[in-house]
Amino acid sequence: MEGHSNKTWDELREGDEASVERKVAERDIVLFSHASGNLNPMHMPGVDVDGDGRSDTVAPSMWLGSLVSAVLGNLLPGAGTLLVSQNFEFGERARVGDTLRVSVRVVEKHDRPRAVLDTRVTLADGRVVAQGRAEVIAPTHRVVTNESDRPALLMDEHEHFERLIDIAASLPSLPTAVVWPDDPNSLRGTLLSMRRGLITPVLIGSRARLEAAAAECGEQLGDVLVIDAPDHDAAAMKAVQLVHSGEVRAIMKGNVHSDELLAHVVKKDGGLRAGRRISHVFVLDVPTLDHPLFVSDAAINIAPDLPTKADIVQSAIDLARACGVPQPRVAVLSAVETVNVSIPSSMDAAILAKMADRGQITGGLVDGPLAMDNAIDAAAARSKKIVSQVAGAAQVLIVPNLEAGNMLAKQLTFVSRAQPAGLVVGARVPVMLTSRADNDHARLASCAVAILYEHWRREGESAVTAPDETENRP
Template sequence: MTQTIRNKSWAELEVGDKAAIERTCAVQDLILFAHVSGNTNPMMLPDGSANHGSKEVIAPSMWVGSLISAVLGNVMPGPGTLYRSQSLEFKKRVHVGDRLRITVTCCEKREAPVALFRAEITDQAGDLVCAGLAEIDAPTVSIETPVRELPALIVDHADHFAKLVDLAAQLPPLKTVIVCPEDRNSLGGALLSTERGLIHPVLIGDPDRISAAAREIEADISGWALVPETDHRAAAARAVAMVLAGDAHAVMKGAIHSDELLAAVVKKDGGLRTNGRISHVFALDVPTLDEILFISDAAINIAPDLMAKVDIVQNAIDLARACGLDRPRVGVLSAVETINPNIPSTLDAAVLSKMAERGQIKGGIVDGPLAMDNAIDMEAAKTKGIASLVAGHANVLIVPNLEAGNMLAKELTFIARAEAAGLVIGARVPVMLTSRADNDRARLASCALAQLYNHWRREGRAFAGSAQAKAAE
């Protein structure tokens, strides 16, 4: 049944009539207010930290005052109300998480349709936050109207990558060879990661191009180790050789084609192969989700068979666990959520689910086949009658092939405004594989993934953080 609201006309209003609503100040309120008003005062905007600096940031006073209009326009007098004037006096600052009660009381009726309202806003402690008088034109006719459902807005309310970066920064810098950082994006990402203490960089590439990129971003890299190599394939080969010699413990892609770097990494002789299959995992910070979403494989294995998918699933679980997920929920995707012999990916998904159930894939809960909607959305899963520990809240998605994974990751990045980081798993060392178009933050987040995965692989457990972590290691 549709909810409606009915106003109180000027003729129906009586002095002493009172109405109130409650509202909790949220991070999203401050971000939206900054967009609408153009006020980007840093005292009133969440920062980029994991908790947005919510304890220190102050809610704009005009946002607080605007809550009075919600009572006047929605409750009393209600629909049809128009402002004439508003006076406000602010008694106390409001912060994220404060629960506010907004009360209006009719204190005077003037010549129709004018009425005067006293407004007060108090916080959860009962302290007066704001007080004032509102002069309005009350509606002259009775109106009953349906409650409006506003369109949904996507606002990135939690920076999940920031938490990982802060955690990884507590570990010793990872000596990382950066292959061809010859443009502003790749060199800027390396600079940011170095400044945050995630990596100790060694550059391989064309010295002239690297120097030009450094001048473009006004970076001083005079103290960085630089191995000159103008040919990209040769630079990739030298990076792999450094790892094999123990001179580097991670590889980061710069302004080099992925296939050129990966050709050196996956070589049977002289590459970085191990006993398992090498695969790529995207980690995406999606604004509409409450945790990082992992997607694999969207960059290396083009059309993996069943046994290749076993390694792809295991690699993705391992990275998710390294990032702090105790028991990742893995949804193996297909076009449908039922087994269909004419769709081979549904058969693979069912087998992978059973293999995990029997311990052939470890560390996560695996279910499939699942379609994208019922893997991510609980209502979609309920509608289709799917009852599982994964359906509706998967945090790891395994795609049928590279094409599907690449399109899914890029749709989330460019349409849903997700931020993406990427890591190659299953090689001797972590390989940070990002798009050449990715920004500095994508490379910073990829370095954090590499740090945390390296620790997990070495210690057999996720890094929980410690003030003494660097000293201890």
């Protein structure tokens, strides 16, 4: 959680320079349009002005200027800098997907506290997009800033799942039994996942109802294998049988209640138990976070005891690692961040953290008890003076019970606009426990997570290249 210090006028020297790299994203262009009111179609994502079938979108010139402002205000001279004047000449145009290098260099020091800096924005190959000169009032006092101090911005953007979906699509498709997908929502999501190369579906249900659902959403079942079943119970039983026979390596919930499917998954005789307590993990693409968030267990274990929670933690760590998190930071949640004998969840959290310290839970950094605020928010953790590698930067949240987890996951989904995916873990095969209200994208994401989890269990390593951890720490 170390902050970044500015450079005062007294410390500035001619030749001092700083730079950052920034990739142009559609999100940047949308944000700039809203902030500036600039509706020039040349700056709208995907616009084809000349009708040649190719996008003509270019990054707004003044957005490029704002990148220069960010380097001046964040790095050199840094916090406290005020711009007096800035001129630009614009050359090459920047487009979505381009990687830009934004640099500034001190060229003159005037009377205290003024200074002049050359400014430049270039493409990856060195071609100049913008160049100019800035005169600034440099800071005269030391200021330390933290990235986490910046207010969060909420947009309906879900970039984390897109990366996982693309990686999963590069792996062999997963033979999947889809239980009773006889409504347009679940059937369309299934067929879309098939076309993206994620799954090879085996549809189990009433053939007549499946064909009617296909017609309703303008689809055709074509060569997709359909196994006729008289009811939900029989369909769920058949799905489990297909796992045992090796014909499928995953199960997806269609238009059935979760308990109808899970009753056959968790059976002691003939089910899919694999030694560890079966649990569920929500994987959430939250617009305000720069990483996927894993929440467990919010769907299966109602009031888990300590041994069950240990299994829940281990399974959540395993899934996070499968999704490319090398050493997941796990916060075991309670209402407080200190052990309180009157709050059983705080006692369990402390024990689970110590179990991880002793190697009884492996693969992640586990801390608890932590309250929701200081688990997620770095400023809240600092205010409570919590010294922890997890506090303020948790990637996995372990909830006290199903009620708390269910409310948390749905609040993130319906209030904070998170995109959810869901997976049952700890069984012989991954089980995609999507909600009947989930959209197509959520089903794609659940399939991707299932493929990555199955690959990790089979190969012993993740198919996802982990991002630079320093980029994700507050």
